[in-house]
Amino acid sequence: MVTAERLRLHLRKDNGLVRDVFQQHHMLELRGNMGIGHVRYPTAGTSSCAEAQPLYTNYPYGICVAHNGNLTNTDELYDHMIGKQRHVNTDSDSELLLNLFAESLKSNSTTTDNMVDSVFATVSEIMGQCKGGYATCYLVNGVGLVGFRDPHGIRPLTFGCRRQNNGNKINGNAPADLTIEDLENGNEAIDYVVASESVAIDTLGFQLVRDVKPGEAIFVDMNTGKCHTKMCAPNAQLAPCIFEYVYFARPDSIMDGVSVYESRLNMGSKLAEKINRVYPNHDIDVVIPIPDTSRTSALQCAYGLGCPFREGFIKNRYIARTFIMPGQATRKKSVRLKLNTIKSEFAGRNVLLVDDSIVRGTTAHEIVQMARDAGAAKVYFCSAAPPIRYPNIYGIDIPTREELIAYERNEEQIAQKIGCEWVVYQDLDDLVDSVKSIADNSNNEAQQPLTTFDTSCFSGTYVTGESMGDEYFTKLFALRNDDAKQKRLGNGNTDGKPQQSNAGCESASNDTRNNKSNEDACESITNL
Numbered sequence: 001m002v003t004a005e006r007l008r009l010h011l012r013k014d015n016g017l018v019r020d021v022f023q024q025h026h027m028l029e030l031r032g033n034m035g036i037g038h039v040r041y042p043t044a045g046t047s048s049c050a051e052a053q054p055l056y057t058n059y060p061y062g063i064c065v066a067h068n069g070n071l072t073n074t075d076e077l078y079d080h081m082i083g084k085q086r087h088v089n090t091d092s093d094s095e096l097l098l099n100l101f102a103e104s105l106k107s108n109s110t111t112t113d114n115m116v117d118s119v120f121a122t123v124s125e126i127m128g129q130c131k132g133g134y135a136t137c138y139l140v141n142g143v144g145l146v147g148f149r150d151p152h153g154i155r156p157l158t159f160g161c162r163r164q165n166n167g168n169k170i171n172g173n174a175p176a177d178l179t180i181e182d183l184e185n186g187n188e189a190i191d192y193v194v195a196s197e198s199v200a201i202d203t204l205g206f207q208l209v210r211d212v213k214p215g216e217a218i219f220v221d222m223n224t225g226k227c228h229t230k231m232c233a234p235n236a237q238l239a240p241c242i243f244e245y246v247y248f249a250r251p252d253s254i255m256d257g258v259s260v261y262e263s264r265l266n267m268g269s270k271l272a273e274k275i276n277r278v279y280p281n282h283d284i285d286v287v288i289p290i291p292d293t294s295r296t297s298a299l300q301c302a303y304g305l306g307c308p309f310r311e312g313f314i315k316n317r318y319i320a321r322t323f324i325m326p327g328q329a330t331r332k333k334s335v336r337l338k339l340n341t342i343k344s345e346f347a348g349r350n351v352l353l354v355d356d357s358i359v360r361g362t363t364a365h366e367i368v369q370m371a372r373d374a375g376a377a378k379v380y381f382c383s384a385a386p387p388i389r390y391p392n393i394y395g396i397d398i399p400t401r402e403e404l405i406a407y408e409r410n411e412e413q414i415a416q417k418i419g420c421e422w423v424v425y426q427d428l429d430d431l432v433d434s435v436k437s438i439a440d441n442s443n444n445e446a447q448q449p450l451t452t453f454d455t456s457c458f459s460g461t462y463v464t465g466e467s468m469g470d471e472y473f474t475k476l477f478a479l480r481n482d483d484a485k486q487k488r489l490g491n492g493n494t495d496g497k498p499q500q501s502n503a504g505c506e507s508a509s510n511d512t513r514n515n516k517s518n519e520d521a522c523e524s525i526t527n528l
Contacts, residue, residue, distance in 0.1 A: 002054045002064045005032030007142050009062060013052045034222055036139045038066035051092040054139070057099065060106045062141035067094040068196055069134035069155040069395040072464060072472060077129065093132075100126050101138055101146075115143060116219060116228050123148050123217040124232040131464050133241065133394030133454070135212070137194050144222040147194040151233035152463050153214030154241050154394045154454050156255050158198050160206035161227070164189040183209070183227040192220045192227055197253040211256050213448055214238045239463045242453040243396055245435050246385045247293050247356045256450055258438045261296055266434035267384040267426060268297035271354070272304025275382065275424055283350050284380060288312035290355040290367060291339070297384040298354035307352070312345040312371070335366040347375035353420075357385035359398060361405030364418040372419075381415070382424040386431060390460040390468065391476060398457050400477040428458050 001022065002011045010030050014021045018039060038053035054064040071077065071093040078096060081088050086099045104125045108118040123146070133154030138146040149157045161183060183190060195201055198208045212218055215236025219228045240256050251261040275282060287307050289298035292315060302309035316338050345351075351371055358364050364381060371379045387406035392398040401407045405414055415423040432453060439450035456462045466472055 001030055001035060001037035002056065002139060003030045003032035003035035004139060004141055007062075008032075009056070009064070009141060011054070011056065011064075013049070013054065015049050015052060034139060034145060036064060036066045036137050036145070038068075040068070051090050051094070053094055055092070055095050055098050057102050060102060060109060061143055063098065063102050063105070064139040065094060065098040065101065065136060067097050067134060067136045068157075069132060069136075069150065070393060071096065071130055071132040071134065072393055072466060073131040080129070097126070097130070097134065097136060098138075100129060105140070116221065119143075119146055119219045120217055120228075120230045120232055123230075127151055127215060127233040133464075135196060142222075145192070145194065145220040146217065147212060148217035148232065149212045149214055151215040151236040152239040152454065153211075153236070153256070153448075154239065154463065156196050156240065156244060156249070157194065157212040158196070158201060158208060158210070158255075159192065159194045159212060159218055160198075160201035160208045161190050161192045162206045164191055184229070185226065189225060190227070194218065197249055197255065199250045199253045202252075208254070237452065238448045238450060239452040239454050240450070241392075241394060241396070242431060242435060242455050243357075243385070243392070243457060246431070248396070251296055256439065256448075258435055258450065262438050263435045264296035264384070265300045266437065267431065268300025268302075268354075269304050270430035270434055271297065271301045271382055271384060271424070271426055274427065274430070275301075275305060275352075278424060279422070282380075283378070284352045285349040286310050286312075286345065287352045287354060288345065288371075290353060290363075291315040293356040294354050294384060297356065301352075301354055301382070305352075310345045312342050312351065312374075313339045313367070314342065315339055335363050336370070339367065339370065341370055341374040343374045345374075346371055348377055350378040350380070351376045352380045352382060354382055354384065356383070357388060358383050358405060358414070358418075358423075358425075359388055360403055361414070361418050364405075368419045379420045380422055380424075381418060381420045382426075384426055384431075386428045386458040387411075387414075387425050388457050390457050391473070392457045393462065393466060393472070393476065394454065394456075394464075396457070402477075428455060431455075431458075 001013065002009055010032065012022065012026045012030060036054050040053060054066050056062070056064045074093050074096060077100065078088060081096060081099050081103070084103050086103055088095055088099060101122060104122040105118060108121045109115070112118055127148075127150070130150070132150065133152065134150045135155040135157035136148060140146060147157060147159065149155065191206070193201055193204060193206045194212075201208050213231065213236070215231055215233030217230055217232045220226075221228065238256065244255060245258065245260055245263045246267070249255055249260045251264060253260045282305075284305060284307050287298055287302035287305065287309050288311070289295040291313055299309050353367060353371060355364065355367075368379050368381060388398060388404055389401065389406045391400055398404070405417060409417065411423050411425065415421065432455070435453070436450060452463070454463045460468055
């Protein structure tokens, strides 16, 4: 996290969980009235502290970036930055985005005195140069905050606001509700927030205004208090990643006008319909979710099947999500640490286990075995998502094709692989309809019609035009396969570049000027 206080930046970042990295004394030192924060797992580059965000460059102004997504033309962008004599120190595509923005803003700031025009011209240039999925937020020191979303809106981005004087929410119950025109004209003193999910806006006590549109930029000018928005990409077409609704987003979020919770209810209903269609004489005694993401779909699936819904697994909340963990052995071990069974819910029963998706099959295999160890007579398995047969290239660490359990396997072979009686996957058309039907009924005129999704990990069709035979996927395999990840973790590297010293972390305060007290210095980024 980085904050700005009277042109001084205060920074705190490190590897680890939020609760460990940000303790109370750190938060007290992150002073200022403007800031950005970021949590991530790496889909490009490495897990080194040097790639922890926000990333910073000092020229022009002092700019920091928080980025969600993945760029697919990084080699081209790297060469472009080297040609501009800008140093790129890591393998992170986020650092490329930072340098692209800085270089373009420097150029545009010299051609006009209007900072609003400079910012939007900069974003337009970036959208013309970058391919992939990205939602970004920049802190420009002494200028303001800039957020924008790629022309397909693959990764989510929302914004909200509230009055400064009494904390009342915009469009809430307070008299004289503010309008979008008020935000742009600066008629009142307003606080702004930009976030990946609406739940963050709700938690902070802000009112959700709307999603940032694909190809749109939002600029909050800290000097005038005005909020400016502009479409910066021609022919932008909304095609959000449908896996956000399946897995990543919190159920209480609203994304592109769609309630994630309601979409998962629909997924459960569709699953029940397919199970009744494929196995009309099934002997399921109980439906048990794999916590936590699948719980909503499993509940509705049980209702559709006319079977009782039971909690059979208790989750250890101190264990991270397993499919993004590096290394097959680590993932397999973590499943047993992550979940424990309530044996009475399994003993002598035919159980249907419901999960949001099946990626490598490691988790599914261990969970099926845990159900059998707990006394289940038969174990059936279903997935709220279709078979994942292709890598994701827009910011989700879905691995190379050969590591996916659905690669060149049918449902019968997958069931045999994970050790259950049968497995049922959601149909892709049903998944799309589960989300799209809610958007069709939302009647939200502020949202762009939701007619298309990025379904690349299920269909192999990439909205930015890549094809499986491209050289990009060969490079992706070299970076993402488990052996490559283990090599990086073992202080090796797959591209011949030297390893970052001290895991890429700085060991001293960012601000070493002797004429400033420690109180004014930036927070050290040392490992705890």
